[in-house]
Amino acid sequence: MEKCDRCGKEFDEKIEGEKFESETGLIYDNLALTLCAECAIDAMDVMESGIYFEECTKCGNAYDMIADDAAFEAVYGKTPEHLFGTLLCFDCAEEAYEEYQEELLNTDWMDEEDEE
Numbered sequence: 001m002e003k004c005d006r007c008g009k010e011f012d013e014k015i016e017g018e019k020f021e022s023e024t025g026l027i028y029d030n031l032a033l034t035l036c037a038e039c040a041i042d043a044m045d046v047m048e049s050g051i052y053f054e055e056c057t058k059c060g061n062a063y064d065m066i067a068d069d070a071a072f073e074a075v076y077g078k079t080p081e082h083l084f085g086t087l088l089c090f091d092c093a094e095e096a097y098e099e100y101q102e103e104l105l106n107t108d109w110m111d112e113e114d115e116e
């Protein structure tokens, strides 16, 4: 049995983990704390940072997905996952966004060329 870091409840990690994953679509093992499903789901609901870490698909580093997604969304209006369909840390997402903008500019320029 595991003991929840938040509420102190003793719980079966397998059962609570499955509950968490089916509710949130996230991976229970990525949680930095030992949390029962209820506390873990609550933390995700309020977008608490410092708890849930994902591996960046570009640089391979673990990053705080909640914090990085929120920071990126504040600047660009969407999460990296929405924009690029993949999980990226803030730095890689910014890089990907710049490349994406450049591609758009290049495409516009080429379209103009075609019209002439």
Ligand SMILES: [Zn+2]
Pocket: 004, 005, 006, 007, 008, 009, 035, 036, 037, 038, 039, 040
């Ligand atoms: Zn708990």
Ligand SMILES: [Zn+2]
Pocket: 056, 057, 058, 059, 060, 061, 088, 089, 090, 091, 092, 093
């Ligand atoms: Zn990265």
